[in-house]
Amino acid sequence: MNRREALKVAGTIALMTAVSAEAKMTEEHMNRMEMKPKDPANMEKGELKHTPQITIKEKDSKGYTLVEITTGQGGIIHPSTPDHWIDFISLHADGKLIGKNTLEPEVSRGATSFYVKLDKVKVLKATSGCNLHGIWSSTLTV
Numbered sequence: 001m002n003r004r005e006a007l008k009v010a011g012t013i014a015l016m017t018a019v020s021a022e023a024k025m026t027e028e029h030m031n032r033m034e035m036k037p038k039d040p041a042n043m044e045k046g047e048l049k050h051t052p053q054i055t056i057k058e059k060d061s062k063g064y065t066l067v068e069i070t071t072g073q074g075g076i077i078h079p080s081t082p083d084h085w086i087d088f089i090s091l092h093a094d095g096k097l098i099g100k101n102t103l104e105p106e107v108s109r110g111a112t113s114f115y116v117k118l119d120k121v122k123v124l125k126a127t128s129g130c131n132l133h134g135i136w137s138s139t140l141t142v
């Protein structure tokens with residue numbers, strides 16, 4: 001093996017090590033515990049920051065209604081940094097999963113939307129996952 005080939009192999013090994021370390025770090029930093037506010041009628045700042053807010057918007061010409069979900073209530077926006085971010089948001093309609101988005105740190109923050117046929121739906125439930133502070137939910141009666 002000449003010097004150039006040796007450098008190429010060393011570079012590949014370094015890249016593989018970096019990728020696997022990043023994947024391991026990501027797995028280790030994912031808190032998947034289900035969280036609930038102590039007093040839902042009187043949430044603390046940290047609870048407001050993680051609780052998804054569901055907003056019903058306009059219906060389109062095909063009968064789908066825009067449902068927006070933002071992680072954070074009361075004007076509080078959850079951070080999106082490499083070490084702390086909302087990694088997914090999902091939406092259930094009457095207990096059935098109808099949409100789930102994964103989110104990347106820094107370039108996106110905890111918000112998403114879905115177009116949903118709401119005609120027969122009674123309850124929407126949004127769920128947000130914070131890599132550090134667990135999984136938070138809120139419901140909205142339609």
Ligand SMILES: [Fe+2]
Pocket residue numbers: 050078084085130131132133
């Ligand atoms: Fe958080």
